[in-house]
Amino acid sequence: MITKHLSDFDIQQWVLDKTNCDENIIEHIHECEHCKTKAEAYQLLFSEIKEQPKPAFDFNLSEIILPQISPAQPAFQRNGLMKLIIASFAIAAIGIASYLYKIQFNIFYKKYILDITSSISKGVMYLLLTSAFTLLIFQSIALYKKYQRKIDDLNFY
Numbered sequence: 816m817i818t819k820h821l822s823d824f825d826i827q828q829w830v831l832d833k834t835n836c837d838e839n840i841i842e843h844i845h846e847c848e849h850c851k852t853k854a855e856a857y858q859l860l861f862s863e864i865k866e867q868p869k870p871a872f873d874f875n876l877s878e879i880i881l882p883q884i885s886p887a888q889p890a891f892q893r894n895g896l897m898k899l900i901i902a903s904f905a906i907a908a909i910g911i912a913s914y915l916y917k918i919q920f921n922i923f924y925k926k927y928i929l930d931i932t933s934s935i936s937k938g939v940m941y942l943l944l945t946s947a948f949t950l951l952i953f954q955s956i957a958l959y960k961k962y963q964r965k966i967d968d969l970n971f972y
């Protein structure tokens with residue numbers, strides 16, 4: 816028999832798990848009106864806590880977070896403008912190259928009419944133009960990749 820009133824901890828234990836409770840605590844609660852009232856109050860409190868809906872965000876978290884994780888738009892749409900710019904550069908380069916070639920060819924033609932040199936120069940010119948054009952393409956690709964990396968970095972943050 817406990818002469819002192821039960822501690823809050825003991826009462827809570829009794830409310831939560833009566834079967835594993837100390838004999839003295841069970842006995843005290845049955846005999847003591849004060850502790851019984853306290854226990855009933857705890858019982859009510861615990862049952863209300865259980866009935867509380869689980870905490871939830873009142874907004875759709877995934878709806879807000881997901882667009883920031885995945886790309887905002889498909890890659891091909893995002894890169895469309897850059898491809899257009901590169902294509903324009905390439906077309907302009909071909910135009911300029913063929914114009915320059917025409918001038919050069921006319922000079923050569925006038926200098927060495929029907930000379931074998933003109934055909935060799937023509938071949939050299941083709942080679943140079945092809946090299947220059949190839950170089951331009953590779954540089955455009957490198958530039959494009961650099962741009963893409965920067966865009967990806969920006970999208971990530």
Ligand SMILES: [Zn+2]
Pocket residue numbers: 819820821843847848849850851
């Ligand atoms: Zn008591």
